[in-house]
Amino acid sequence: xxSGDESLSELIPVPGVRLGTxxxxxxxxxxxxxxxxxxxxxxNCAAVFTRNAFCAAPVTVARDNLAACAHRPRYLLINAGxxxxxxxxxxxxxxxxxxAAVAAAAGVDASRVxxxxxxxxxxxxxxxxxxxxxxxxxxxxxxxxxxxAARGILTTDTRPKWHSVRFIAEGRDCVVTGFAxxxxxxxxxxxxxxxxxxxxxxxxxxxxxxxLSECADRSFNRITVDxxxxxxxxCILLATGQAGNTPVADRDSPSYSALRDAIExxxxxxxxxxxxxxEGASKFVTVSVNGGRSERECLDVAFTIAHSPxxxxxxxxxxxxxxxxxxxxxRTGLPDxxxxxxxxxxxxxxxxxxxxxxxxxxEEQGVIAMAPEEIVIRVELGRGEAAASVWTTxxxxxxxxxxxxxxx
Amino acid sequence: xxSGDESLSELIPVPGVRLGTxxxxxxxxxxxxxxxxxxxxxxNCAAVFTRNAFCAAPVTVARDNLAACAHRPRYLLINAGxxxxxxxxxxxxxxxxxxAAVAAAAGVDASRVxxxxxxxxxxxxxxxxxxxxxxxxxxxxxxxxxxxAARGILTTDTRPKWHSVRFIAEGRDCVVTGFAxxxxxxxxxxxxxxxxxxxxxxxxxxxxxxxLSECADRSFNRITVDxxxxxxxxCILLATGQAGNTPVADRDSPSYSALRDAIExxxxxxxxxxxxxxEGASKFVTVSVNGGRSERECLDVAFTIAHSPxxxxxxxxxxxxxxxxxxxxxRTGLPDxxxxxxxxxxxxxxxxxxxxxxxxxxEEQGVIAMAPEEIVIRVELGRGEAAASVWTTxxxxxxxxxxxxxxx
Numbered sequence: 001x002x003s004g005d006e007s008l009s010e011l012i013p014v015p016g017v018r019l020g021t022x023x024x025x026x027x028x029x030x031x032x033x034x035x036x037x038x039x040x041x042x043x044n045c046a047a048v049f050t051r052n053a054f055c056a057a058p059v060t061v062a063r064d065n066l067a068a069c070a071h072r073p074r075y076l077l078i079n080a081g082x083x084x085x086x087x088x089x090x091x092x093x094x095x096x097x098x099x100a101a102v103a104a105a106a107g108v109d110a111s112r113v114x115x116x117x118x119x120x121x122x123x124x125x126x127x128x129x130x131x132x133x134x135x136x137x138x139x140x141x142x143x144x145x146x147x148x149a150a151r152g153i154l155t156t157d158t159r160p161k162w163h164s165v166r167f168i169a170e171g172r173d174c175v176v177t178g179f180a181x182x183x184x185x186x187x188x189x190x191x192x193x194x195x196x197x198x199x200x201x202x203x204x205x206x207x208x209x210x211x212l213s214e215c216a217d218r219s220f221n222r223i224t225v226d227x228x229x230x231x232x233x234x235c236i237l238l239a240t241g242q243a244g245n246t247p248v249a250d251r252d253s254p255s256y257s258a259l260r261d262a263i264e265x266x267x268x269x270x271x272x273x274x275x276x277x278x279e280g281a282s283k284f285v286t287v288s289v290n291g292g293r294s295e296r297e298c299l300d301v302a303f304t305i306a307h308s309p310x311x312x313x314x315x316x317x318x319x320x321x322x323x324x325x326x327x328x329x330x331r332t333g334l335p336d337x338x339x340x341x342x343x344x345x346x347x348x349x350x351x352x353x354x355x356x357x358x359x360x361x362x363e364e365q366g367v368i369a370m371a372p373e374e375i376v377i378r379v380e381l382g383r384g385e386a387a388a389s390v391w392t393t394x395x396x397x398x399x400x401x402x403x404x405x406x407x408x
Numbered sequence: 409x410x411s412g413d414e415s416l417s418e419l420i421p422v423p424g425v426r427l428g429t430x431x432x433x434x435x436x437x438x439x440x441x442x443x444x445x446x447x448x449x450x451x452n453c454a455a456v457f458t459r460n461a462f463c464a465a466p467v468t469v470a471r472d473n474l475a476a477c478a479h480r481p482r483y484l485l486i487n488a489g490x491x492x493x494x495x496x497x498x499x500x501x502x503x504x505x506x507x508a509a510v511a512a513a514a515g516v517d518a519s520r521v522x523x524x525x526x527x528x529x530x531x532x533x534x535x536x537x538x539x540x541x542x543x544x545x546x547x548x549x550x551x552x553x554x555x556x557a558a559r560g561i562l563t564t565d566t567r568p569k570w571h572s573v574r575f576i577a578e579g580r581d582c583v584v585t586g587f588a589x590x591x592x593x594x595x596x597x598x599x600x601x602x603x604x605x606x607x608x609x610x611x612x613x614x615x616x617x618x619x620l621s622e623c624a625d626r627s628f629n630r631i632t633v634d635x636x637x638x639x640x641x642x643c644i645l646l647a648t649g650q651a652g653n654t655p656v657a658d659r660d661s662p663s664y665s666a667l668r669d670a671i672e673x674x675x676x677x678x679x680x681x682x683x684x685x686x687e688g689a690s691k692f693v694t695v696s697v698n699g700g701r702s703e704r705e706c707l708d709v710a711f712t713i714a715h716s717p718x719x720x721x722x723x724x725x726x727x728x729x730x731x732x733x734x735x736x737x738x739r740t741g742l743p744d745x746x747x748x749x750x751x752x753x754x755x756x757x758x759x760x761x762x763x764x765x766x767x768x769x770x771e772e773q774g775v776i777a778m779a780p781e782e783i784v785i786r787v788e789l790g791r792g793e794a795a796a797s798v799w800t801t802x803x804x805x806x807x808x809x810x811x812x813x814x815x816x
Contacts, residue, residue, distance in 0.1 A: 121731020
């Protein structure tokens with residue numbers, strides 16, 4: 001189950017990027033599960049990784065290698081089906097070994113290969129199978145390999161996720177294209193999510209990292225399916241420089257805004273696609289909290305609502321059980337919250353104000369408001385000027401089924 | 409569904425307490441839904457209430473009245489089926505009106521009647537029906553009314569919860585008996601839970617409050633079903649003084665320890681009974697975190713594990729998916745956590761150590777460890793001397809069903 005339709009935007013290849021996807025036998029169910037992404041020599045790379053203390057072996061190795069190659073990798077090796085997480089020192093050795101196999105075959109230093117894994121936690125990575133598949137995945141590299149790669153990295157996802165945006169830098173046509181995976185264990189701080197975004201614009205490393213950090217914070221870090229965060233998350237932004245523009249060096253560069261806006265659009269589109277494909281999702285829910293004293297407290301309220309199992313089961317039932325939303329606001333723990341000043345709307349129907357049900361509200365209105373697949377929960381805190389939104393899903397039978405059956 | 413059997417301990421009446429239970433028509437499904445608890449004139453009362461900012465009208469009125477009567481109430485009026493929460497000023501008026509009806513009929517000041525409600529949030533309290541039932545519920549008062557009262561306050565609970573403990577104070581036989589309701593929206597800070605505990609021992613107000621606060625913190629505040637907290641929670645401790653002992657005045661009183669231990673035993677038994685009857689629960693799970701730098705960080709880790717939907721669905725599936733537990737520990741955000749020092753046991757089977765799966769562990773052992781209805785997840789943080797445990801349940805299809813269908 002997933003909300004929304006499956007229509008995907010146009011997928012535009014990025015000059016300077018080639019991708020290959022093969023079946024290496026990592027995924028128990030079979031199918032293509034190994035992706036190699038090759039980028040041009042000139043490419044700069046920015047990255048954000050999970051903050052989970054139990055970060056997976058590939059996260060450790062990718063972070064180390066990225067520093068060692070001065071943010072100039074040539075290859076990204078991604079497997080689905082096994083997260084290589086909770087695998088201790090053997091997991092680190094496995095990640096390094098698979099990286100070395102690519103480096104040897106491609107003739108680059110091992111530090112210029114970054115590993116990524118997603119799938120079951122705690123199982124040994126079948127590294128021999130990955131290494132055996134390296135020649136095939138190198139042979140498969142193609143400028144048109146994007147759609148296959150976007151499918152190859154999926155786990156419990158029901159559909160691939162990609163987005164492309166064109167923009168102009170110094171009069172040159174440029175493109176940003178990204179693809180991502182993730183359907184469960186999603187919450188802020190990059191939870192079980194892999195996202196690869198590339199542009200042919202030339203961008204210096206510092207502004208590239210700044211743009212990625214800002215855009216991830218306003219997209220991937222504002223989605224939640226179940227409040228769990230992953231050991232493996234990573235979001236990578238690559239700038240191949242093939243467009244030939246003067247490299248974007250800072251915020252004052254003439255192309256900075258166009259570049260940043262294009263990347264943010266791709267990040268938000270991918271983040272929302274992940275929520276729409278949330279495990280068992282039947283609703284796409286925007287929780288918008290306004291009138292707070294700070295963006296932080298608006299986010300706290302929004303995430304408390306978005307994580308509440310009682311709110312999420314009511315959304316699944318299309319039940320306008322607004323009392324559960326008020327209860328979630330109330331337990332967020334905002335200092336000096338005056339509940340009489342809080343106003344609540346469901347799909348722009350005024351539901352609650354002055355600490356209780358709104359005067360003109362009827363249950364029939366609530367039922368109508370909750371019927372659509374897309375729901376906006378809008379909270380007006382009435383105590384400041386700050387605002388923030390997060391995106392989430394409902395909690396359905398299918399969520400339980402998917403996560404109770406995941407390993408069987 | 410609920411875990412454990414339904415066997416209840418002996419239910420011993422408390423001298424100085426009478427209870428009546430009738431059907432007032434508050435609950436949509438019918439059945440007895442109105443309880444009146446009468447305590448002797450000499451009774452002292454301690455209380456802890458929800459910390460939710462959207463606290464329900466009866467919580468506000470009970471708190472006000474308790475102060476106004478100097479913690480010497482005579483009557484507690486409890487209805488199930490409607491929480492009188494999210495009802496604004498009309499809800500306050502409704503609670504005050506029902507209290508006044510009892511006060512008038514019983515001939516006491518209105519401040520000596522405390523109201524409590526549990527059930528659906530946001531619906532107007534059918535106060536006329538409650539007031540019409542007041543003469544009947546007064547007529548029903550009986551020293552043996554405990555079991556009926558314990559059943560009358562239930563909502564989504566599948567069974568009543570009570571516990572009695574005898575103890576000796578100054579050579580006199582005393583008793584503590586408590587009953588409670590709660591099956592969902594359970595988490596620390598007194599979430600959707602009502603508990604009434606009475607003893608015939610004589611206890612001064614200050615030590616009575618101290619004992620209740622301490623015992624609630626080690627029992628009701630350490631259980632969680634779904635992480636949601638309620639607008640209506642209350643835990644009341646009544647000391648009728650009928651045993652005739654010298655009133656317990658402070659920690660140095662000779663009977664203090666026996667009294668405190670008896671009350672803690674009742675609180676823990678009721679708290680665990682609530683978890684065992686958790687909405688959709690098929691497992692009773694103790695999360696025990698040891699070796700932390702502080703009790704606070706042990707509780708943070710324990711609750712992060714206990715609230716994780718991925719851990720809870722794995723428990724439902726009896727799946728030893730220990731990677732999800734490590735991921736939950738990792739995202740708790742403990743400063744300087746060395747994951748290599750963390751050790752994990754499931755029902756005393758060593759599962760993970762040194763950042764990964766334990767050397768001798770096999771999946772077969774994990775399956776055996778997860779099969780029982782009672783599961784102990786033991787985490788050794790290996791960085792200090794502090795410890796803390798919480799109790800929780802799994803996340804099942806039934807949880808979703810119960811909460812998606814609750815109002816229909």
